[in-house]
Amino acid sequence: MRASRALLAAFALALAVDLGCLAAGFRPGHVVAKVLLMPLLAAWTARAGGSRLLVAALLCGWGGDVLLLSDADPAFMAGMACFAAGHVCYLVLFRRHGPAHARARVLAVAYAAALVTLVALLWPDLPAGLRVPVAGYSTLLTAMAYTAVTRLGPVAGLGGALFMLSDTLIATGVADWPQLPGPDFWIMLTYAAGQFLLVRGTLDARPAPATAYREVRSTTP
Numbered sequence: 001m002r003a004s005r006a007l008l009a010a011f012a013l014a015l016a017v018d019l020g021c022l023a024a025g026f027r028p029g030h031v032v033a034k035v036l037l038m039p040l041l042a043a044w045t046a047r048a049g050g051s052r053l054l055v056a057a058l059l060c061g062w063g064g065d066v067l068l069l070s071d072a073d074p075a076f077m078a079g080m081a082c083f084a085a086g087h088v089c090y091l092v093l094f095r096r097h098g099p100a101h102a103r104a105r106v107l108a109v110a111y112a113a114a115l116v117t118l119v120a121l122l123w124p125d126l127p128a129g130l131r132v133p134v135a136g137y138s139t140l141l142t143a144m145a146y147t148a149v150t151r152l153g154p155v156a157g158l159g160g161a162l163f164m165l166s167d168t169l170i171a172t173g174v175a176d177w178p179q180l181p182g183p184d185f186w187i188m189l190t191y192a193a194g195q196f197l198l199v200r201g202t203l204d205a206r207p208a209p210a211t212a213y214r215e216v217r218s219t220t221p
Helices: 004-024 025-046 052-067 074-092 102-124 128-151 154-174 183-204 207-219
Strands: none
Touching: 004 025, 004 183, 025 052, 025 183, 052 074, 052 183, 074 128, 074 154, 074 183, 102 128, 102 154, 128 154, 154 183
C-alpha cells in the first residue's frame, strides 16, 4: 500500500513539475518530467492490479511522449503510431467490460458528429502528408473515447474526452490555428488527467470476484 501511494504521489509530483516548467518556459525540466509521467502511472497501475493491456496502453503513450519531444516529421508520425497502438489496447480492454449502456446509440451520433466536424475543419490547413494519418488517428481516438464512456462509465468517459481535447490542441497547432497562451501547458494537463482517469475508471470497473463468490455461497442451500 505504501509503495502504491508513493508511486501515485511521484506521478502527481512529476506532473506538477512538468506543468510548472512549461509555465516558466524551462524546457529541460519539462523534458525530464514528461518522460517520467507514464512510467510512474504504469507502475502504479500494475501495483493496483491493472491488467497487462492497461499497462501496455500507458507504455505506448510513453513511447509517444518521448517521440513527440522531437520536432521532426518522422518522429511525429512515429509518436502518433505509438498513441494509436495505445488506443487499440484500450479498445480491446474496454470491450471486455460487458455490453454498452442504453444511451450508446445517442452518444455514437454525438461522437461521430464531433469527429467529422473536426476533421473537416482541420483538413484544409493540415500538411498534405498528414491529412490521412490524422484523420485515421482521430477516428481511432474517438472510438476509444466512445467505448470508454459507454462500457466503463463517466470517469473513464471523462478521461477519454480529455484525451481527445489534448490531441485536438496538438492538431490545431499542426494546422497553424490560433492557440491559447501556453498551449503545451494545456496539452499536458488534459493529456495526463485523461490518462489517469482512463486508468481510474478501468480499475473501478473491475468485478469483485471474491465478493461475488461469497454472495453465491450465501444463497446456495
